[in-house]
Amino acid sequence: MSTETSQDIAAPAEHWRSYRPLALHPILLRAMEAFNEHGYHGTSVRDIAGRVGVTVPALYYHYANKQALLATLLETSIKDVLDRCRAAAAEAGDDPLARFCGMVESIVLSMAHRRQLAFLDTEIRSLEPENRARYVALRDYLEHMLLDTVEAGRARGVFATPIPADAVRAVLIMCQGVANWFREDGPLTAEQVAERHVLLSLGTVGHPPAPAS
Secondary structure, three states: OOOOOOOHOOOOOOOOOOOOOOOOOOOHHHHHHHHHHHHOOOOOHHHHHHHOOOHHHHHHHHHHOOOHHHHHHHHHHHHHHHHHHHHHHHHOOOHHHHHHHHHOOOOHHHHHHHHHHHHHHHHHHOOOOOHHHHHHHHHHHHHHHHHHHHHHHHHHHOOOOOHHHHHHHHHHHHHHHHHHOOOOOOOOOHHHHHHHHHHHHHOOOOOOOOOOO
16 A cells, blocks of 8 residues: 655645656656556566665555556646646636636646656556546546536637537647657757647637737
8 A cells, every 4th residue: 555645746836837846756756767668567566676776575565566656656647737727727717718728738738847757648558447447537527627618618609619529639639649759858848839739729629810910
């Protein structure tokens, strides 16, 4: 059984655009690195323990098994995204356009700044049923937050998409894909990538572009 709490793993950011160094327990940090390099099934508990510099029994004192490590990492990731998305939405207020832009920006920034953590979403297939159900429920909540905003925008004539649910899924897939390819030493900063994805996402939900000056 894990002895860590969500507060121990990831302290709240001062602002949803701010990213302090990732504060993971050393066991979680090394597990994340190993899962990224070799995949969940290609990583052994002995490998993780060796990376940390502890014995396997010492690792089990903190986490029951390898599955607990993956489930903790994935839940840490999605809860951080949700917290930042809620903060961005709250900052935007009742304007659905501002809320949508802020939420998309927050998601993309999370994918870029927390790339190694976000990349583990590809290992959802490795979660056991109970852990998978809990994680999927959190992902669904994020999708519903975005969909509610798009529906509010449609009601006000801000968004014109005739298929809001499909549009929101497309936006999320596009944003989450940033974790697969973004590099800190690449040609674009995380902020520039987020800005471009906001524009792409607005087109997806049918918001007309601003007239050329």
